[in-house]
Amino acid sequence: MARSHANPGHGAHGSDTGAEHSHGHIGQATYYKVFAALMVLMALTVGAWWIEGIIALPRLLGVAIAMTIAIAKTVLIVLFFMHVKVSERATQLYAAAAFLGFAILVIITMGDYFARGWPPPPGPLP
């Protein structure tokens, strides 16, 4: 299971070793950078919403912009804050499976609705 990281005793790097070889370690500077990126994305999503209130964009485009930004934020949090980038492969697989599972739920449910011609005229999002 722990084949590639069977580096005995390296989990025990004690005191202040700083950012180095140790797998599973992300340096402090990276966390601050990721946080800055999250703040920028946050400003972008509110900004986009504000602009959409002034100029009329297609509604579907607005939703697409907001969701793209939300997914970008999620990827940053999962990879860096949740350490998935430096985790074992099995953990990475589970993390991916969670979102894949949700995608399957959406695709099958919406596929069924569309196949039955629902919703009637007011949808889909204009």
Place this chain on the structure above:
Amino acid sequence: MATTTPTAKPAQPHGHDGHDHGVHGRELQHHFETVQQQKETATLGMWAFLVTEIMLFGGIFMAYIVYRWAFPEVWAAAAHHLNTPLGAVNTVVLLVSSLTVALAVNAAEEGKRRRVLTMLGVTLVLGLTFLLIKGYEYSEKFAHCAGYATPISWVTGTGQHAVDECLVPGRAFLFPEAHGAEGAAAASEHGAPQPGLGSPYQLFYFLYFVATGLHAVHMIVGLTIVSILTFLVWRGMITATYFTPIEIGGLYWHLIDIIWVFLFPLFYLVH
């Protein structure tokens, strides 16, 4: 996993040599080879739980997708009555708290006990701030149902019948007069806004209260976990060798953050 070790040799120094940890404690339980392996196993277990959490919220998001797709006009009109500035502030609060949790894990990894305590303390304050703001938003909606403009005037009992709307789902639900072209279109399409269970706008607020309510419950659980972690660190039970509780507690906190990252644009930023 396939190797079945005979269990009847308690006094034996365990098979894996090359480690200088004499006693098997929580740093390294006897069924793990290395500290690293134990940590990875715990992390994987936590992720298995997080997958079920995503499926739990996934059901709510699925309902949201179906109904927003079906009634985009209702969504556009209804979302205007949520307090977007407060929602934005809460997003920032949660993002900062995610940073402090990440820094707490980082400090724990490096064995800096004082810094871990500071970071967890800041996280607690931020989490409470989030809940306070959320609580204010909720109480605003309930105050409107009672006829008061703000929760404060509700408490002091001044100026009843100031507002004529109730956005809490139920028999008293009353969506205010449709405003602007969007609202008017929605009203003509689905019949004029009507009080009580027949109002189409109720669907949006029902999903809003369920989704943010479940999220708030998770926040309360998260705050409890962070409190326990703070206690563990304070008691010196977390070391640079063994900080798994901080690591997987942090994973839970980040998950709550991710859920909010989606709830915010889906409920507050709708046109």
